[in-house]
Amino acid sequence: MSGHNDHSAHGTTEAPQAGGHGHDDHGAHGTMTLTLIVWRQPNADAPGRMETYIAKGITEHHSFLEMLDVVNEDLIHAGKEPIVFDHDCREGICGMCSQVINGVPHGGQERTTVCQLHMRKFKNGDTIYIEPWRAKAFPIVKDLIVDREGLEKIIQAGGYTSVHTGGVPDANVPPIPKPIAEYAMDAAECIGCGACVAACPNGSAMLFTAAKVAQLASLPQGQVEAPERVKAMLQALQDCGFGNCSNHYECQAACPKGVDVQFIAHLNREYVKALFK
Ligand code: SF4
Numbered sequence: 591m592s593g594h595n596d597h598s599a600h601g602t603t604e605a606p607q608a609g610g611h612g613h614d615d616h617g618a619h620g621t622m623t624l625t626l627i628v629w630r631q632p633n634a635d636a637p638g639r640m641e642t643y644i645a646k647g648i649t650e651h652h653s654f655l656e657m658l659d660v661v662n663e664d665l666i667h668a669g670k671e672p673i674v675f676d677h678d679c680r681e682g683i684c685g686m687c688s689q690v691i692n693g694v695p696h697g698g699q700e701r702t703t704v705c706q707l708h709m710r711k712f713k714n715g716d717t718i719y720i721e722p723w724r725a726k727a728f729p730i731v732k733d734l735i736v737d738r739e740g741l742e743k744i745i746q747a748g749g750y751t752s753v754h755t756g757g758v759p760d761a762n763v764p765p766i767p768k769p770i771a772e773y774a775m776d777a778a779e780c781i782g783c784g785a786c787v788a789a790c791p792n793g794s795a796m797l798f799t800a801a802k803v804a805q806l807a808s809l810p811q812g813q814v815e816a817p818e819r820v821k822a823m824l825q826a827l828q829d830c831g832f833g834n835c836s837n838h839y840e841c842q843a844a845c846p847k848g849v850d851v852q853f854i855a856h857l858n859r860e861y862v863k864a865l866f867k
Pocket residue numbers: 779780781782783784785786787797798801841844845846847848849
């Protein structure tokens with residue numbers, strides 16, 4: 591199965607510097623000056639390259655995305671194209687922020703999305719490499735934005751649950767035992783960011799798919815369509831160009847929500863059961 595990530599080295603091109611507009615000078619008032627080496631690519635078909643920017647006036651209180659906002663303001667003031675990147679909630683909920691920072695999806699701080707990464711994790715004078723998710727199934731749209739429609743297609747393939755859940759149950763008669771509810775909630779933590787794909791040497795979306803399959807298959811409402819669901823989602827995974835699981839565990843290490851590879855084992859059990867139905 592295809593899905594190999596392109597981790598090849600890219601040439602760094604010295605670009606016009608941005609930074610400093612209306613901000614403190616290097617090191618003044620505890621601010622930081624950083625060198626950013628950022629992937630710029632005008633569109634999916636054009637070649638991309640790494641370009642260098644200087645970010646000035648950054649404080650430890652800036653989030654990583656706010657630091658990029660500062661750089662972009664300076665670029666706009668200088669009449670240059672701002673760096674394009676995905677974001678929405680900036681609270682670690684929506685899964686939109688998606689950058690490989692110094693070679694690690696989301697920057698490598700445990701259980702932290704890019705939007706929740708803070709500049710206090712960096713120090714004055716640091717050089718930071720910023721790239722988009724790199725996977726065959728995530729074509730680059732522009733700069734740091736990739737097309738993650740493949741994850742949507744996997745979700746769509748999973749269909750819906752036809753079971754009527756009825757009225758509100760009595761508070762002291764939980765219909766789902768607490769350990770099972772917690773297991774399903776752990777799977778439901780997935781925010782669909784795609785860092786697991788970006789981290790996997792085989793560009794696999796298996797952790798993402800497994801989280802969705804396990805969440806529904808562990809609850810009574812998900813049982814009816816479970817066999818069709820797991821087969822359809824795995825077919826969609828393959829059709830969208832994601833790779834297969836190769837047991838590197840990089841997905842779990844990169845996941846900002848701590849989604850465990852145990853869910854991949856659960857997915858495999860569901861798939862084997864589905865084959866015999
Ligand atoms: S499993 Fe983790 S890394 Fe993968 S999409 Fe879900 S939250 Fe993101």
